[in-house]
Amino acid sequence: MTGKIFVVGMGPGGQEHISPKAMEVMQTSDIIAGYKTYIDLIKPILPEKEYASSGMKKEVERCEEVMQLAKEGKTVSLISSGDAGIYGMAGIMIEVVNAHNSNIDVEVIPGISAATSAASLLGAPLMNDFVTLSLSDLLTPWELIVKRLHAAGSGDFVIALYNPRSKTRIKNLDVAIETLLQYQKPETPVGFVKHAMREKQEVHYTTLGELKNCDIDMFTTVIIGNSRTEMVGGKMVTIRGYKI
Incomplete structure (x- = not known):
């Protein structure tokens, strides 16, 4: 008997930000699988469940383990922080199942993304067209990332930056x-949030010209405004054009 795979976006990690649907499928799954850090966030919420955890950079192996469990008839929730379909596990899980010509059903359950979590804490910076860009060149060539930065800048998009800086990727953000x-003024508003909606949360405002001097790490989401972004009542807002 073939089981089923749910790829679950768990949002920032706290129970109050997990959707009812995500909670439902995790509660009804036989096993919850995922990166150890995310498992540690869910265990206090669902302590009675069986878990399968793995370390960073083990994404393919994790998906193959989940697929094998489903082949044995298990219902498995593979969890990602934020939304599983945004830099998460949804794509690779579907790819792995397809590569093995399996008929296992994979259902993606959406979650609150890092970009929308950070945006809500900063104000309303995503009120008009925006893009998300990851500065990690682990899976995407750096030349392509720079090309996309130019495209986003020339298009006057608000930009939500994921993976902005790590211990080994110091210069990518610079x-x-x-x-x-080259496209925006140095005084363009920028907001960045560390550990959004988690215990160590920090919310900061700066400008594009000063961003290089800020303390940014892998737990930070950076939102860079466009030509229509302003600070309104102490909050970062991208003006959409309503008459007030």
């Missing part, structure tokens, strides 16, 4: 800032 300064 290059991104220098690239976007």
Whole structure:
């Protein structure tokens, strides 16, 4: 008997930000699988469940383990922080199942993304067209990332940056800032949030010209405004054009 795979976006991690549907499928699954850090966030909420955890950079192996469990008739929830379909596990899980010519059903359950979590804490910076860009060149060539930065800058998009800086990727954010300064003024509003909607949450405002000097790490989501973004009542807002 073949089981089923749910790829679940668990949002920031706290129970109050997990959708009822995501909670339902995790409660009814035989096993919850995922990256160890995310498992540690869910265990206190669902302590009675069986878990299968793995380390970073084990995404393919994790998906193959989940597929094998489903082949044995298990219903498995594979969890991702934020939304599983945005830099999460949804795509690779579907790819792995397809590569093995399996008929296992894969259902993706959406969650609150890092971009929307950060945006809500900053105000309303995503009120008009925006793009998300990851500055991690682990799976995407750096030249392509820079090309996309130019496209986003020339298109006057608000930009939500994921994976902005790590211990080994120090200069990627600096290059991104220098690239976007070709299109936006140094005083363009920028907001960044660390550990959005988690215990160590920090919310900060700065400008594009000053962003290089800020303390940014892998737990940070950066939102860079466009030519219509302003600070309104202490909040970051991208003006859509309503007559007030």
